[in-house]
Amino acid sequence: MATWSILYYLRNDPDVLRESLRKRGMDPRLVDEAVKADEEWRKLKRMVDEVRHKHNVVTRRIAEERDPERRRELIEQARSLIRERERLEEQLKRVEARRNELLLSLPNIVHESVPVGFSEDENVPIRFWGRPRVYVEHLEAFKQQTERWGFKVDYELIDWKPVGHADMLEYVLGLGDTRKAGEVAGSRFYYLFDDIVWLDIALLLYAIDFMTRKGYRLVLPPYMVRRKVIMGVIDMETFKDAIYKVEGEDLYLIATAEHPLAALYMNEEIPEEQLPIKLVGVSPCFRKEAGAGNRDLKGIFRVHQFHKVEQFIFAKPEESWALLEELIRNAEELFQGLGLPYRVVNVCSGELGAPAAKKYDLEVWMPAQGRYREMVSASNTTDWQSYRLNIRLVRRKGMVKEYVHTLNSTAIASTRTITAILENYQEPDGTVVIPRVLRKYLEMFPKAPKDAIHPVKKEKVN
RNA sequence: GCCGGGGUCGCCUAGCCUGGCAGGGCGCCGGCCUGCUAAGCCGGUGGGGGUUCACCCCGCGCGGGUUCAAAUCCCGCCCCCGGCGCCA
Structure with missing residues (x-):
């Protein structure tokens, strides 16, 4: 709901950011990197959420399961999902750190009334x-x-x-x-x-x-x-x-x-x-x-x-x-x-x-x-x-x-x-x-x- | 710095001992009802993702750990309150 102008343009109109970086004498490819990192992050997040969901479902069934044998099977299933989750989460963590670093490195958007110049x-x-x-x-x-x-x-x-x-x-x-x-x-x-x-x-x-x-x-x-x-x-x-x-x-x-x-x-x-x-x-x-x-x-x-x-x-x-x-x-x-x-x-x-x-x-x-x-x-x-x-x-x-x-x-x-x-x-x-x-x-x-x-x-x- | 108490959805609060989808009240927003208002009733009320009102994930001060599962158990840190100490 709360939209940050830079994230908004990154996702909807990255040219605005590229132009702003050019005006500042910075490399506009920084925007492409950020767009890419954001897309990658979103994709990975979707994958992680999916595995988390599966794990949550199994976990809830364990709480209800009374039969010891069936219970053991479910716990084993949960364990294997955790391994998968941890693998993906590690990736997500890396990508997320990179994404945040890029987002926070982007300067404010230069206002149209600002003269373009470098000294x-x-x-x-x-x-x-x-x-x-x-x-x-x-x-x-x-x-x-x-x-x-x-x-x-x-x-x-x-x-x-x-x-x-x-x-x-x-x-x-x-x-x-x-x-x-x-x-x-x-x-x-x-x-x-x-x-x-x-x-x-x-x-x-x-x-x-x-x-x-x-x-x-x-x-x-x-x-x-x-x-x-x-x-x-x-x-x-x-x-x-x-x-x-x-x-x-x-x-x-x-x-x-x-x-x-x-x-x-x-x-x-x-x-x-x-x-x-x-x-x-x-x-x-x-x-x-x-x-x-x-x-x-x-x-x-x-x-x-x-x-x-x-x-x-x-x-x-x-x-x-x-x-x-x-x-x-x-x-x-x-x-x-x-x-x-x-x-x-x-x-x-x-x-x-x-x-x-x-x-x-x-x-x-x-x-x-x-x-x-x-x-x-x-x-x-x-x-x-x-x-x-x-x-x-x-x-x-x-x-x-x-x-x-x-x-x-x-x-x-x-x-x-x-x-x-x-x-x-x-x-x-x-x-x-x-x-x-x-x-x-x-x-x-x-x-x-x-x-x-x-x-x-x-x-x-x- | 030491000892004790505490931090749960905007605010208040339950849950913690004894692990199993965070419940209630207030406020706010929307709807119903209504001559108007109030009351009453219903829904919503943090962040993120998504085929955008299906759904999913995360969230109980922050960060780790144990566990299939943590607000709950363990460790470290931050902040608030009280007492002691120190001090301009």
Whole structure:
């Protein structure tokens, strides 16, 4: 009764899946393998069921049979059926494992509105907001990232080169120490101090305040989850690149609150009148960044641990696409509030990741880098996660059961947003102005910064 | 971590000691009846397969084992409740 979209197309229209895999730059023959495995599984299952049935019939007769001789004969018959059954069951087990592995390896079906492309530069910007500060030498690069797509974005030309976020943090402000953190924990870890810590906390409070006002329910989830949960929300690839395991336990550190939030209703049925369920989770995030190589090695842009406020929605299938727009708009409002100039891109098919059918990224202009960089990612994962976590929707009429749709989006990721503030709110003298919307979350603390974060005093040169 | 009690179809519950097709109640869905509602009566109410309303398989927290046959007996694990211990 409950139909998973991928299994449906596998059996009824596999071309849809082949086309989707092609768009992702994957081998469409994976679909043929899956179709074959499913057919083989069904055939074998029929055979096994038949033998089981025969065995059940004989067994029931034994219970009634009183004559010892006749009884012995029946037991011998049952034994021989068991041998046959076990032989077939072993085959079934093998085929079933293969089939499930294939089914779970299939990525979500790419939505028709997703641009086909295989690298980051093929993401399609759909709107811009704000007036970026563009350093003269970045002007060409800036135009490349705006006008190439037919957008005319107003900008402020500056003739001084802003200091990059990593150097700002470590040397200009003197409020971060990644060298010592490297010694203590490894690269991509950090110590943050004083005003930057206040800023981290203020950002979280700002996002929590905003999202809860929108009616999202505030959740503090488990920071570790079982393997079956993690495999329910991400694919193997992401698992290898991102997930930390706790030694000796079936526990994995979450890479985002999305993971435990998705699992909040695992193995449950949600009546349709309860949907949509809108949540806002707050948690630390732990990521191995194994696939990142040397990218963004300096500073706190790409790190093993950060705080994030996350939007999450359980939805009826017919409303999920509208809710994806809501999630990205929420994120945009948050960044507009912060006054950080951004663009929203429609992420191309090859960069989606297996769980998502469609994804928007919000990228903030980084004046020191001369690039838009990802701050927010909003995805509609349709029934990909809910199938794996077994989260179903029950319609009032007719007791129809389907899988719910799940959606997720960043609200604010602390360290990344801090890097954007360090570059966009930087004055020529190194002072960082604190965005207005954050000030009320700092006011009540006597030691928190109020209007600006100042450069560390230069030591006097004698 | 230790000791004890528990986990059965959406919810509640019987069955477990003594192995033989998982029974009842509530809720929900459909039908009958009905001026309407309620009551009452009948059927349905987990997953999968199938020639799709014949039928079959699987399902009693999860995984093994014993047996012709396991909710029931044995072993391991998970979770919940209570007590002790530890602890911010």
